[in-house]
Amino acid sequence: MNEEQKKAVALEYKHGVDLAPKVLAKGSGQIAEEIIAIAKAQGIAIHEDKDMLSIISTLDLNDFIPPELYRAVAEVLVFVYATSGRL
Numbered sequence: 001m002n003e004e005q006k007k008a009v010a011l012e013y014k015h016g017v018d019l020a021p022k023v024l025a026k027g028s029g030q031i032a033e034e035i036i037a038i039a040k041a042q043g044i045a046i047h048e049d050k051d052m053l054s055i056i057s058t059l060d061l062n063d064f065i066p067p068e069l070y071r072a073v074a075e076v077l078v079f080v081y082a083t084s085g086r087l
Contacts, residue, residue, distance in 0.1 A: 005029050006029065006033060007026075007028045008025075008026065008027060008033075008035040008036050009026040009056045010023075010026070010035050011076075012024040013077065018064070020064040020067075020070065021065045021073050022063060023056065023063050025061070026061065044080070044084070045084050047076045047080060052069075052072055
């Protein structure tokens with residue numbers, strides 16, 4: 001049995017600066033593990049959503065999230081802010 005390789009995408013959004021959230025980092029395998037480790041070390045909440053990951057991982061680094069994904073990404077940001085106490 002082959003275990004599916006771990007994947008991760010990190011998004012960044014600077015309110016008042018960025019037009020939309022953008023892809024800050026992405027990768028699979030060891031790179032994904034490092035992205036997750038850095039997020040945990042920085043106290044950044046992690047949200048797992050395989051469907052969203054499959055779409056967002058097709059974007060290039062520094063690409064903005066397309067308008068059709070705004071609602072889904074907004075829900076993730078609300079989750080992140082709520083779990084980090086910044087909401």
